[in-house]
Amino acid sequence: MTKIKYQPVIGLEIHVELNTKAKMFCHCLASHFQAKPNQNVCPVCLGLPGAMPYPNKLALYKTLVIARLLNCQINPASSFERKHYFYPDLPKGYQLTQYIKPLGYNGYLQIEDIKYPIRRVHQEEDTAKLKHQIVNGQKLSLVDFNRSGVPLVEIVTEPAFSSARQAVVFLKTLQKLLRFHQVSDCDMEKGSMRLEANVSVKKASDAKLPDYKVELKNINSFKFTAEAIDYEIKRQIKLLEKSKAIPQQTRGYDPKLKRTFPQRQKEEAHDYKYLLEPDIPPIHLPKSWLEETKNLTPANQLLQEWINKGWPESVVKILFTHFDHLSWWRKLEEQIIKKQIDRKKLGHFLLKNKSRYYLKPASQLVQDFLAGQHVVDDSKLLTQTIDQIIKDNPQAVEDFLAGKQQALYFLLGRLRYKIGNVDAPKVIKMIKDRLTKLKTSSNSLT
Template sequence: MSYHLVCGLEIHTELKTKSKMFCGCKNDPFNAPAPNTYTCPVCLGMPGALPVANAQAIEWTVKLGLLLHCRIHHDSKFDRKNYFYPDLPKAYQISQYDLPFCYDGYVDTEFGRVRINRIHLEEDTAKLTHTTLNSKKVTLIDFNRSSVPLVEIVTEPDITSPEQAKAYAKKIQEAVRTLDIGDADLQKGQMRLEANISLQTDSQKAAGQLPDYKVEVKNINSFNFMAQAIDYEVKRQSALLDQGQTIAQETRGFDSTKSITFLQRTKENAADYRYFPDPDLPVIHLDDAQIEAWRAQLPADRDAHAAAWQTQYGIEPKYAATFLTRASTSAWADQLWAAATAQQVDCNKLANYLVNGKLAYQETAEPQAIVTAFQKATATASTSDDELLALIDQVLTAHPAEVERFKAGDKKLQGFFMGQIMRTAGQKLDAGQVNQLLASRLR
């Protein structure tokens, strides 16, 4: 039987605020001088310690939501998610349950739209390291990461292929980097991917019915591994369904060396966490004026920006992408294309030169200086036929063996002669003119 993939993603990404989410400790777990240096009673989970929410983290979460076309709750709150694990000494994580900051957004990919259900803000946990000390197996706990602000972006189950999952996740990483609110480095664990994967039968699809189970694959640390995990689950689940089996609601890990998923535990329900509002943290009220002020600070929408450049300046999207990574870069490029157009310079060709390293540049450079350098690099000197013939003769005299080989039929040497002539000239020549005169000499 054939099945249809039904997949949703949960992406966690750390914010690079100066301080942690609910205390004043430094938020820099990757550059800390030693484990457990950036800690205090709040992020160590001491009884009675009082958390205070980080305003910068809230602003950044809302801006990310706005960039991803979300709606914003005027009143949001923090809730306690109760569970016991050694990386969480309070025995609860401060997260958001029914009133996250952002909801109802979307990301467009080349494989179709992916709706975003919600974006909420929570705190990261401490980091556990399993190792051996004095020939004993031990687990070390580092609280430098405890209470680092962590954003979670949850999609609807709209993803229908591993390629779409990758395209969506890359766009989330791009959005975080465009806003410059996090580094979203998957290798370091600053961004972590989880995929909820199930399969739909033809009749379920026709009836618009979702499968009655989902398998969650957690802690995936690369876009390619995520695609492999989805591929593997499609095969595994198809085989089980073909045998008439029911698939268990469960959590699985991904083994990147074998490209397979493996069972970790059967899934707990949301009710098991016994969420309730954190009594130590007030409701966060955001009025329209505040939300609109933040919206006005957003960088331009990348897709819209690329489309505008294509229409206005004829720049192909494959070149445009390079100049849309950060708001400051796209603003600089806006000036550059305008300056180039004012001087009848082909913007697409200029973009090609910059992207492919044919013209070195820095984003701090005056746009006009770049246009001038480009004009110089591409200028075609007008040279008389006589001057050119003299040059050609000089090159042919210097390479008698090549001339003989060419005349014997090695036509590939045409390119060699062209290169030598251009180099000897020390400037760009009209290639058509050179070819024609060269051919007349080599006849």
């Protein structure tokens, strides 16, 4: 008997919080990470009687940017709907979302040669956050409304992935893309990027999609997402091999046990009783927005553009991951053209000093680079700085004394960080001499 071949079918739902200053429908601050509970709240995001939503235009613009980056068709006229369900983190009894007309639909994200299809990109609002705590010996569920009403974008893919690896490559590319265009911080630790994977398995010979799906929820890293998907595929295949039906389910992932576990059985279909939000007039995207966002280039295409400009490919590939804001690169380009800088040399300089310029303005990089063209050769300054560095880095000194030559390069790096470009062989020798002297003096003491 030949063994049946199975094929995983994976679809992704990604929620990202936009990095706007204000919330989606009120003027409260949207930032909620580590904020004191219930500080950024008002009648609107608390859902108090008589309060009304007033849409944040910048959030809509950023959602349009996301839809464009994912090559979506755009609904220039869209609307908000109320999605009703009861939960303590939902003060109005409904969530505002775009159900009938998502801002973007039928898009794709191209990674190398594969175009991963995107079903929809729509704007919605985040819910409040529940904290289950013991207060004075009592088990309580507390509600923090700081997150209530933070602009959220939901990106839904078609079930187009057939492995965890593929899914994670997609997610990482998406994260980079959104960070690069400064629409979302996509920080999973802070909850500004949340992942859900819908996993099912079918016989490879079946053309039809399976009639069930298992939703993997509340997974907060790429690594765990991959592990959870892999586990789930194996689990489902095992069940299918035993001819068992797989129930429609929501499952969580336990990273310690490295396995998924059931969270809740999905009711047939929840009736959300969608209602056109009467408090928000139809959204008509301004023509100027549609024009401006027409030719947004996804990051992977930008990479090629930058290579064409004369950046060394190997260098720029690494740098793009590190300096992940498009506007930073644009400013850098301005300076490069203005000051006629060699991109190749600058690229290597930046590569060496990556961490030093992280989150620093591009202009500072250029200034230092130009200054660094002059090698610092003031022997008094060099001697002083070397002494300081030796004093500040006892571990490296110890390492060197224990025979680790690598420590010299670490100390050279610290020196460069302090005073800029130096003649490396010469300075290495100086450090070595200084340390050897130290060794002999300490020896003589014992």
